[in-house]
Amino acid sequence: MTTPIQDRLRSFAVGLLENQGGLIEWPEHETQGLAVLPRSAAAVLQCPETTTVAIEPMDSGLSVNLASMFVERAEQLFPKGVSTLTLKIESLYLKKSSMEEPVARAFAFPNARVKVIGATADRLEYQYWHIAACLESDERWEDLLSVTLNSRTGALLDLPDPLANADAHITNTQDAIGPSEAAMVAAADMARSRAAGFIARLEQRMARDLQRIRGYYQALLDEPLERQRKPFEPQVMAARRQAVELESSRKIDELRQRYALRPSLRPVAVVRLSTPTLAVQLQVQRRDGEARVNIYWNAITKTLEPLACSRCRCNIHSVWFARDFAPLCKACCAQNPGGH
Numbered sequence: 001m002t003t004p005i006q007d008r009l010r011s012f013a014v015g016l017l018e019n020q021g022g023l024i025e026w027p028e029h030e031t032q033g034l035a036v037l038p039r040s041a042a043a044v045l046q047c048p049e050t051t052t053v054a055i056e057p058m059d060s061g062l063s064v065n066l067a068s069m070f071v072e073r074a075e076q077l078f079p080k081g082v083s084t085l086t087l088k089i090e091s092l093y094l095k096k097s098s099m100e101e102p103v104a105r106a107f108a109f110p111n112a113r114v115k116v117i118g119a120t121a122d123r124l125e126y127q128y129w130h131i132a133a134c135l136e137s138d139e140r141w142e143d144l145l146s147v148t149l150n151s152r153t154g155a156l157l158d159l160p161d162p163l164a165n166a167d168a169h170i171t172n173t174q175d176a177i178g179p180s181e182a183a184m185v186a187a188a189d190m191a192r193s194r195a196a197g198f199i200a201r202l203e204q205r206m207a208r209d210l211q212r213i214r215g216y217y218q219a220l221l222d223e224p225l226e227r228q229r230k231p232f233e234p235q236v237m238a239a240r241r242q243a244v245e246l247e248s249s250r251k252i253d254e255l256r257q258r259y260a261l262r263p264s265l266r267p268v269a270v271v272r273l274s275t276p277t278l279a280v281q282l283q284v285q286r287r288d289g290e291a292r293v294n295i296y297w298n299a300i301t302k303t304l305e306p307l308a309c310s311r312c313r314c315n316i317h318s319v320w321f322a323r324d325f326a327p328l329c330k331a332c333c334a335q336n337p338g339g340h
């Protein structure tokens with residue numbers, strides 16, 4: 001019998017090794033199988049070219065479990081860095097009528113006076129990030145998350161698949177980009193909410209185990225008093241109590257370590273789409289000065305995009321401005337001394 005995690009590890013290993021050109025015979029729900037690997041993959045995984053693959057630790061062969069070096073070594077088989085595809089839409093219809101009314105309808109600016117002064121054709125990049133999220137603990141939770149954002153404002157958007165857009169063609173821009181902070185923050189939020197059930201179950205199990213440990217050591221402390229009525233020397237009692245408490249807190253530390261959550265987010269792919277957009281210029285006036293701020297009319301969805309709070313990165317239609325005119329949500333503005 002195999003557990004669900006072991007099954008996932010088995011299918012991960014089979015997929016990975018086949019991808020490397022290996023031949024694998026490892027039926028589902030079996031604890032071991034056989035693999036014939038190309039020399040390069042065998043070298044990276046530090047196993048023979050013809051090898052047993054198994055869930056359980058082995059003296060020779062390839063052990064596929066979280067305690068072995070398999071996951072660390074397998075990582076070297078993946079291509080380095082983020083896989084990137086760049087697309088471009090040459091032209092799109094841009095709204096020509098006045099933006100004053102649409103802006104007034106979509107936005108509120110509670111701490112500034114804002115006037116729409118015009119709109120001009122512009123070009124910007126939307127990024128479609130695919131981020132692998134993993135929580136490792138006593139068990140493992142994984143998911144692949146998608147985050148789409150306006151690379152200039154950081155606003156999170158729900159845009160149609162760019163690969164299905166007939167106007168988008170592939171370009172050969174090679175300039176690499178690092179992981180977008182806005183995308184990582186959004187992915188972390190998404191992972192937290194999707195993993196909520198997993199985390200709750202883990203916490204329940206930890207609470208139950210904790211109670212068991214406490215109960216066990218409490219019983220150890222109580223036992224001699226109940227069984228043997230004869231009085232103990234106070235020093236002997238104290239030493240005994242101390243030893244039991246020490247052992248109990250060591251067990252509790254072990255338990256906390258076992259259940260500690262080790263989260264990781266790894267960007268695996270990004271599609272970058274350069275597209276025409278309409279930049280709507282706002283004249284923003286606060287009591288201590290004024291500035292120009294742009295908002296964007298998205299030519300794909302034909303709607304005004306929200307801005308992103310410059311601190312917590314949430315999308316905002318009710319825009320508060322900091323002293324430097326950075327957009328803020330109401331909560332961040334309230335925490336920002338002198339910001340309003």
Ligand SMILES: [Zn+2]
Nearest residue numbers: 309312329332
């Ligand atoms: Zn905020």
